[in-house]
Amino acid sequence: MIIINDAQTMKAEASNAILKILEEPPKDTHIILTTLQTMDLLPTIVSRCQHIAFRPLPVAKIADVLVARQGLDPDTATALAILAKGSLGKAQSADPKKWMPWRRHLLERIGSVPTDSIHALFVFADALARDKDKLEDALDVINIWFRDILMCKFHPEKILNTDLVDSIESASEELSVEELLKKITAVFAAQRAILRHVNPRLALEVMMMRLRGDLGALA
Secondary structure (H helix, E strand, O other), X not given: OEEEOOHHHOOHHHHXXXXXXXXXXXXXXXXXXXXXXXXXXXXXXXOOOOOOOXXXXXXXXXHHHHHHHHOOOHHHHHHHHHHHOOOHHHHHHOOHHHHHHHHHHHHHHHHHHHHOXXXXXXXXXXXXXXXHHHHHHHHHHHHHHHXXXXXXXXXXXXXOOHHHHHHHHHHHHHOOHHHHHHXXXXXXXXXXXXXXXXXXXXXHHHHHHHHHOOOOXXX
16 A cells, blocks of 8 residues: 655656556555645546545544643644644644744744835745745644634634634734735635745745735735
8 A cells, every 4th residue: 555645745757657657556556645635636647546535633623632642731732733634643743842832933923024124024934935844834824823813803712723812812903804814815825836836935925925015915
C-alpha cells in the first residue's frame, strides 16, 4: 500500500509520474491519494481513482480527546483541535508549549499589519514563506482569526479561539463587516494561489498589501 498525503501539493513532474503508475498499476498494490479537494489534481489522475470521502472529526470531539488523554486545558485543546483540521493524529502530535506561543506571536504580527511599513510587511511575508513547514498552518490561523472577529459581531458563541475572546471582541469593535470580508478573502486568495504553485513569497506579499488596505478588493 502506498499513501500520498496532500496530493494537491504535487508539482507537475510528480503528478505525471503518479499518472503513469496509475495507468499501469503494480499488481496487488493499493495507492491512496489524500487531498482536500479533487479540483486541485490533474483531471486524468482524478478519473483513474475511486473517490472515498473521509469526514474530518469535529473540533469539539478532538478537543475532548486531548483533554482526556493529554490533560490539556480546554482552551489549549480547542486551539490544537482547530489547527488539526479534523485530524486527531495531527492534534496529538502538536506540541502545545511550542505551538501556542507561535500562534500568539503570529496574531500579534497580523495585528500590526495596518500600521506597518511596506518594508516591514515584505519582511514578514518573507519570514512566513521561508518557514515552509508552518506556512499552511499560519494561513489557517490567520483566516480563523478574522473569521472569529466576524463571528463576534453576529454569533459570538461560535468563536473558535476561546482563549482569545477579549482580543477578538476588541478587534470586532474596530473593524467593519466589509473590512473583515476583504481580509478573509485576501487570506483565502493567498491559500489558493500557493496551492496552485504561485511563488509563496509573492502570494504573501499581495496578501499583506490587501490586509493593510493598499490594494483593492478582489474581483
